[in-house]
Amino acid sequence: MxxxxxxxxxxxxxxxxxxxxxxxxxxxxxxxxxxxxxxxxxxxxxxxxxxxxxxxxxxxxxxxxxxxxxxxxxxxxxxxxxxxxxxxxxxxxxxxxxxxxxxxxxxxxxxxxxxxxxxxxxxxxxxxxxxxxxxxxxxxxxxxxxxxxxxxxxxxxxxxxxxxxxxxxxxxxxxxxxxxxxxxxxxxxxDTPGFVVNRLLVPYICEAIRLYERGDASARDIDTAMKLGAGYPMGPLELADYVGLDTNKFILDGWHKKYPDQPLFNPIPLLDKLVAEGKLGVKAGEGFYKYDKK
Ligand SMILES: CCCCCCCC(=O)CC(=O)SCCNC(=O)CCNC(=O)[C@H](O)C(C)(C)COP(=O)(O)OP(=O)(O)OC[C@H]1O[C@@H](n2cnc3c(N)ncnc32)[C@H](O)[C@@H]1OP(=O)(O)O
Ligand SMILES: NC(=O)C1=CN([C@@H]2O[C@H](COP(=O)(O)OP(=O)(O)OC[C@H]3O[C@@H](n4cnc5c(N)ncnc54)[C@H](O)[C@@H]3O)[C@@H](O)[C@H]2O)C=CC1
Structure with a gap:
């Protein structure tokens, strides 16, 4: 082409x-x-x-x-x-x-x-x-x-x-x-929030964090479930760590401010806590999982 x-x-x-x-x-x-x-x-x-x-x-x-x-x-x-x-x-x-x-x-x-x-x-x-x-x-x-x-x-x-x-x-x-x-x-x-992929991916990842926060399943089991049960290459918490938890939070906060009536964009206390602790995912050596620092 x-x-x-x-x-x-x-x-x-x-x-x-x-x-x-x-x-x-x-x-x-x-x-x-x-x-x-x-x-x-x-x-x-x-x-x-x-x-x-x-x-x-x-x-x-x-x-x-x-x-x-x-x-x-x-x-x-x-x-x-x-x-x-x-x-x-x-x-x-x-x-x-x-x-x-x-x-x-x-x-x-x-x-x-x-x-x-x-x-x-x-x-x-x-x-x-x-x-x-x-x-x-x-x-x-x-x-x-x-x-x-x-x-x-x-x-x-x-x-x-x-x-x-x-x-x-x-x-x-x-x-x-x-x-x-x-x-x-x-x-x-x-020009709608998150276009197509992130409009679906952000709520999906956020729901996975909420599921884990409620103690409904372990992080490993949530990720295994979505890899083996839905065919995703990474589970949602692995993907959140890969993208960076600060990025996840930044997007969520921005959309919550702009669309306060959309419950899918509500803040997540566990995500806020991990970011405040500097546990930003792969790049920080720790997020939902621990990683070797590069
Ligand atoms: C709240 C959410 C907010 C999100 C908002 C911000 C983000 C956005 O705006 C939009 C996004 O980007 S969202 C993220 C989208 N990305 C994903 O979902 C990645 C999911 N993971 C994967 O596809 C594979 O695990 C992955 C491909 C990463 C790794 O695959 P594998 O585990 O099989 O690992 P490898 O065997 O190392 O790699 C597979 C093949 O790819 C080649 N490769 C990897 N990295 C490369 C790179 N940087 N350049 C060139 N080639 C590369 C690697 O060589 C291998 O090739 P084959 O040997 O032919 O299989
Ligand atoms: N990280 C991801 O997975 C994805 C990110 N994006 C978007 O892509 C953009 C960049 O993201 P990343 O590459 O992850 O960020 P990054 O932090 O890896 O890179 C940004 C770079 O921009 C440079 N920079 C900042 N202000 C500049 C300026 N005024 N002039 C020239 N350079 C400047 C910084 O020095 C830094 O190296 C953002 O808008 C992000 O939302 C889009 C898709 C996926």
Whole structure:
């Protein structure tokens, strides 16, 4: 699948941004990966190299030399920068994957809107914020939408393409084509809380935490139940630890504030307690389970 997009600027070089940069470069796009921290960028490049190696091992199983060439060429397509404005100047598409905070996203997009070429499409990878609210600060509302990837980006095959109230047909079509070009199956979402996946996943995980909090079953049994009884690759509490309990809480709190009458979004005392104790899941070494710290 051809895409009109050739130059992609990915802003935020953390977990999601590095994955988005990887799949874009793998698909032959020129990428600039931006973060405020050059340490983060160095770490991202390292993890992208390792993950490309995993892909190469699989795709070029019997042709190690071609595998090495694939890794080297993909890596060469990724430049890095600590200057978002400068990096947006050559972009056909900007994908934002910075911290999940409306004010910070507003600040970034208004800065980019002033310098990016007219044709440049802006997209946010937000998992829980409204696309219409994020794009309220830019003039190019017709060239703005959501491109919501899933973690781990190189492995998860879905891309949610979110149409805001003013996203044009042309922008939507370009985003869908680009998603296909980077190897994803795209679905179309409206700008509703959590789009499709997180609107279902967040209440599901929260109900699992409430079930455990009530003492109805052990954490292990809840996870085993959903893996063996419903065919999920991870149980809900394992997934909560994997995503990060702070992220779970952040999303829940934001939605509770916005939709106080929706009981599914009510706060969960056990989740609040674990986060207050710093038990944030895999990244902290402990959440519902204990992990070796990386
Ligand atoms: C309240 C909730 C709030 C959520 C809100 C925030 C989040 C969001 O906005 C949206 C999200 O992302 S939600 C999370 C979505 N992700 C999931 O549900 C992951 C579920 N887990 C899995 O699929 C597998 O356990 C998983 C794929 C992770 C690991 O699979 P395995 O256990 O089988 O482990 P492996 O054998 O190591 O890996 C399987 C294959 O994948 C390859 N691989 C893994 N990581 C990779 C990476 N980073 N890059 C490239 N390849 C990678 C690995 O090589 C292996 O390949 P094969 O050898 O061919 O099988
Ligand atoms: N973690 C997950 O499973 C998923 C997260 N998302 C969304 O993706 C976005 C990023 O999430 P993660 O990658 O998990 O976060 P992360 O914390 O791993 O990475 C964010 C990066 O953005 C950088 N950053 C912050 N402000 C910046 C700015 N103004 N300019 C340039 N860089 C800046 C930080 O230095 C950090 O490296 C969030 O909106 C999140 O909701 C979406 C799908 C899944």
């Amino acid at each position: 051809q895409s009109a997009i050739k130059n992609v600027t990915v802003i935020g070089g953390g977990l999601m941004g590095s994955g988005i940069a990887q799949v874009s470069a793998q698909a032959g796009q020129n990428v600039i990966l931006v973060d405020l921290s050059s340490d983060v960028l160095a770490k991202s490049q390292k993890s992208i190299g390792a993950n490309l190696g995993r892909v190469a091992k699989k795709v070029y199983k019997d042709k190690p030399q071609e595998g090495e060439k694939f890794v080297a060429e993909s890596m060469a397509r990724i430049k890095t920068s600590t200057d978002p404005a400068e990096a947006a100047k050559s972009a056909d598409l900007v994908v934002e994957a910075i911290v999940e905070n409306m004010n910070v996203k507003h600040k970034l997009f208004s800065q980019l809107d002033a310098v990016a070429p007219n044709h440049t499409i802006f997209a946010s990878n937000t998992s829980s914020l409204s696309i219409n609210e994020i794009c309220s600060v830019v003039k190019r509302k017709d060239r703005f939408g959501g491109l919501h990837f899933f973690n781990p980006v190189p492995v998860m095959r879905l891309l949610e393409v979110v149409r805001g109230a003013e996203t044009s047909d042309a922008t939507y079509k370009t985003m869908m084509e680009w998603g296909k070009a980077v190897g994803k199956t795209c679905i179309t979402c409206k």
